Amino acid sequence: MRGRVGRPGLMGTVARTAVIAGTATAVSGGMRNKQAAAAQAQAAAQQAEIDKQAQLDALQAQVNTLAAPAPAPAAAPAAGGDDLVSKLKELASLKEAGILSDAEFDAAKAKLIAG
Secondary structure (H helix, E strand, C coil), rough: CCCCCCCCCCHHHHHHHHHHHHHHHHHHHHHHHHHHHHHHHHHHHHHHHHHHHHHHHHHHHHHHHHHCCCEEEEEECCCCCHHHHHHHHHHHHHCCCCCHHHHHHHHHHHHHCCC
């Protein structure tokens, strides 16, 4: 008996269809995983940016608090010099930590001394 010549038989067609379907499923699954990973990475980057901005806002609020001139007391007591020195030291530590630039430090220092 001779084998069929021409079209594949029913089993050959079923096998070919199964291979094609399996390949399509694998490709679509890979694409879905890649898209999910990209979305997760983007969300993580956005959250990191939000966290960074919140930290910068908090530091800026601290700098503004330090740079704001304190109301001048009616009579400057001798202990007032100690307060000025402690504020200047705090400004210097912020500058050393890299939170304040040289210009920001100089401006805040001038406000403290003038205030």
